[in-house]
Amino acid sequence: PTRPGGPVPRGPVLQIGALHPLVEDTLTAEHSALRLPADPDDREDFLDRHAGEVRVAVCSGRTGVDRELMGRLPRLEAVVHFGVGYDGTDAAGAAARGIRMSNTPDVLTDAVADTALALYLDVLRRFSAADRFVRRGAWETTGNYPLTVHASGRRVGILGLGRIGRAVAHRLTALGCEIHYHNRRPVPDVEHRYHGSPAELAAAVDALVVAVPGGPDSAALVDAAVLDALGPHGFLVNVARGAVVDEAALVAALEDGRLAGAGLDVYRAEPHVPAPLRRLENVVLLPHVGSATVQTRRAMAELTLRNLRSWLADGTLVTPVD
Numbered sequence: 001p002t003r004p005g006g007p008v009p010r011g012p013v014l015q016i017g018a019l020h021p022l023v024e025d026t027l028t029a030e031h032s033a034l035r036l037p038a039d040p041d042d043r044e045d046f047l048d049r050h051a052g053e054v055r056v057a058v059c060s061g062r063t064g065v066d067r068e069l070m071g072r073l074p075r076l077e078a079v080v081h082f083g084v085g086y087d088g089t090d091a092a093g094a095a096a097r098g099i100r101m102s103n104t105p106d107v108l109t110d111a112v113a114d115t116a117l118a119l120y121l122d123v124l125r126r127f128s129a130a131d132r133f134v135r136r137g138a139w140e141t142t143g144n145y146p147l148t149v150h151a152s153g154r155r156v157g158i159l160g161l162g163r164i165g166r167a168v169a170h171r172l173t174a175l176g177c178e179i180h181y182h183n184r185r186p187v188p189d190v191e192h193r194y195h196g197s198p199a200e201l202a203a204a205v206d207a208l209v210v211a212v213p214g215g216p217d218s219a220a221l222v223d224a225a226v227l228d229a230l231g232p233h234g235f236l237v238n239v240a241r242g243a244v245v246d247e248a249a250l251v252a253a254l255e256d257g258r259l260a261g262a263g264l265d266v267y268r269a270e271p272h273v274p275a276p277l278r279r280l281e282n283v284v285l286l287p288h289v290g291s292a293t294v295q296t297r298r299a300m301a302e303l304t305l306r307n308l309r310s311w312l313a314d315g316t317l318v319t320p321v322d
């Protein structure tokens with residue numbers, strides 16, 4: 001069949017943004033998925049022609065289906081996210097319309113927790129800065145690298161004791177660290193020390209690891225008050241979402257020496273990393289690689305496809321978001 005105004009839609013599945021090759025190839029080969037154009041003009045034209053047909057969207061959690069796009073998709077029934085986070089999607093809007101969502105929990109827990117551990121060790125021991133020191137020949141010209149801070153046996157606060165937070169706690173416990181945490185609710189089956197607010201937690205520890213989900217509920221949860229509570233000997237590690245931390249307050253605290261250092265995998269406006277952060281030596285900067293291993297991304301891709309197939313087969317999701 002043909003329609004005036006453009007080609008016939010090939011299916012009810014919409015791909016938004018770039019995804020793992022396994023997902024992209026399968027979407028094309030098995031589901032004849034439509035692909036949302038990146039260019040705004042092309043996108044308008046595309047939506048004019050196809051928006052009314054789309055029933056399922058497949059996207060990364062950061063790209064998501066935002067409020068505006070959701071409003072353009074009147075028949076949308078499910079959003080299948082590649083990633084554990086889904087802060088790019090208007091979750092409240094989805095709930096209000098009964099649009100179901102899935103994500104990819106568990107399969108990336110170890111990779112992200114490994115990243116948090118690496119950032120914790122790196123920012124305290126300054127391994128990346130020491131690597132730069134060797135590469136620029138400074139060891140030969142200026143002598144030994146300055147002493148750093150001991151990482152084992154410290155008090156570490158975990159903000160968000162979910163799957164990833166617990167896996168970070170497990171790793172740090174092996175280093176003899178004393179684990180404190182703040183969570184929306186105390187977690188009944190752990191012995192770690194609970195604190196009633198992020199600031200209370202920050203005041204009790206030497207380092208704070210941020211592992212809460214992104215989205216409106218956690219925006220700027222780590223604000224100037226939390227950073228001040230962490231203090232001039234305190235370290236911040238963030239493997240969650242950039243928006244969980246007040247980035248301007250973080251930069252100010254680091255520049256003024258009111259915070260000892262930060263290890264960051266995530267930023268407020270990725271891939272933009274504020275220039276002051278890039279200039280600071282007491283900061284370790286990663287380009288959002290928490291889950292970026294071959295094995296983990298493959299597992300995320302497979303789980304994404306299982307969710308999609310399940311939804312298309314019988315309207316259920318393997319790992320639904322509550």
Ligand code: DGY
Nearest residue numbers: 061082083084085291
């Ligand atoms: C996630 O799954 O939310 C990660 O940030 C993707 O790398």
